[in-house]
Amino acid sequence: xxxxxxxxxxLILETREEAQFSRLLKDQGADVxxxxxxxxxxxxxxxxxxxxxxxxxxxxxDDLVLTTGEGLRRIMTVVRKRDLExxxxxxxxxxxxxxxxxxxxxxxxxxxxxxxxxxxxPTSEGIVETLAKLDLAGHRLALQLYPExxxxxxxxxxxxxxxxxxxxxxxxxxxQAAEAHIVNAIEExxxxxxxxxxxxxxxxxxxxxxxxxxxxxxxxxxxxxxxxPVASIGPVVSEELTxxxxxxxxxxxxxxxFMRPLIAAMAxxxxxxxxxxxxxxx
Numbered sequence: 001x002x003x004x005x006x007x008x009x010x011l012i013l014e015t016r017e018e019a020q021f022s023r024l025l026k027d028q029g030a031d032v033x034x035x036x037x038x039x040x041x042x043x044x045x046x047x048x049x050x051x052x053x054x055x056x057x058x059x060x061x062d063d064l065v066l067t068t069g070e071g072l073r074r075i076m077t078v079v080r081k082r083d084l085e086x087x088x089x090x091x092x093x094x095x096x097x098x099x100x101x102x103x104x105x106x107x108x109x110x111x112x113x114x115x116x117x118x119x120x121x122p123t124s125e126g127i128v129e130t131l132a133k134l135d136l137a138g139h140r141l142a143l144q145l146y147p148e149x150x151x152x153x154x155x156x157x158x159x160x161x162x163x164x165x166x167x168x169x170x171x172x173x174x175x176q177a178a179e180a181h182i183v184n185a186i187e188e189x190x191x192x193x194x195x196x197x198x199x200x201x202x203x204x205x206x207x208x209x210x211x212x213x214x215x216x217x218x219x220x221x222x223x224x225x226x227x228x229p230v231a232s233i234g235p236v237v238s239e240e241l242t243x244x245x246x247x248x249x250x251x252x253x254x255x256x257x258f259m260r261p262l263i264a265a266m267a268x269x270x271x272x273x274x275x276x277x278x279x280x281x282x
Contacts, residue, residue: 005030005267007275008195011185011228013037013204021200021259028263033194035185037207038173042074049078052142052168053088060091061166062139065127065158066115067100069107071144074170076111089113095142100127102258123202123236124149128157137162145169148203182211189224195276196229196250196266200259202240209244222246229269233262 006029012021014036022032043049053075056064066072079088089111099105099115101122108115117134119126141163145151155165186208188194199205212221222245231250232238238248250269252261 004028005263005270007031008266008270009033009193009275010266011035011189011194011197013182013185013197013199013207021198024259024263025198028267033185033188035181036178037182037204038178040070041172041174042077043170043172046078049075049168049170050082052166053079053082053084055166056142057084057087057091059140060094061142062096063134063136063141063163064092064095064097065100065131065141065143066097066104066108067124067127067144068146069103069105071146071170072104072107073110075144075168078170098127098130100124121236124151124154127154131158131161139163141165143167147171147173179211179215182208183215183217186212186217186221186224189228190220192227192276194228195270195273196231197225198231198233198262198266199237199241200233200262202236205237205240205244205246231262231266231269233259 005025008029009031010025011033012025012035014022014034022034025032076085076088079085092108092111092113096117097108097113097115098117098119099108100119102118103122105115105118117130119130121129136158139162141158143151143155143158143165145167147169151167155167158165185194185197189197208221209218212218225246229249230241230247232241232248234251238251241248250262250265252258252265
């Protein structure tokens, strides 16, 4: 990565794996502005999660769809509290596992396991497309859900393939605690004190828009996004930006939709401009 980000202020919207993203950016000399989007919490009622774990151990499913690495890690927290790690991992090892993109696969490897199938696109549509290639007739399929998303279409598509779905939602988002951080990030961008905003998930785009609406800052957000170079990790995020009327200025080449290629693309693009003067407001 020949170009550096020294002197450039990069805004990242913190979610599950942004600590790693922040570290990689700082390694390139960036001044990282971290904006918490929400707080992740365990499911408020652990009983459904515990019951799902017990079913998974007693009657291992034919298939397991993991939609997030965070989901598996939260499930494992409950598993370990109940001293069920050995039988649960044994059941996992007997189950065909599909990972929605690379992040759930990394969480599986932490347990010494590998996903048998990984979707090409880390979306619900990607899951449906991948499962369409598999024989699910008569299968019991465990489905790990994630918050703030209507999964009914996904469940319907799976059951249409002849499978019985056993879903579990192991964590929730508490978004209210982060409202002030998001408002401040919008104002910093609109004021020209951010050199680029880096987006790594479509949910970040939706969260920005929702927070702007809740605080009557829709026009300010549009001004901010128009005034700031927008870096997208890949087409899923770029499509979400387009859906809300925003642009994508920077994106990795050659379908390398990961953090390091995104950072390299930002360094290359921003090297053509000087860091912005941010003395105002400091």
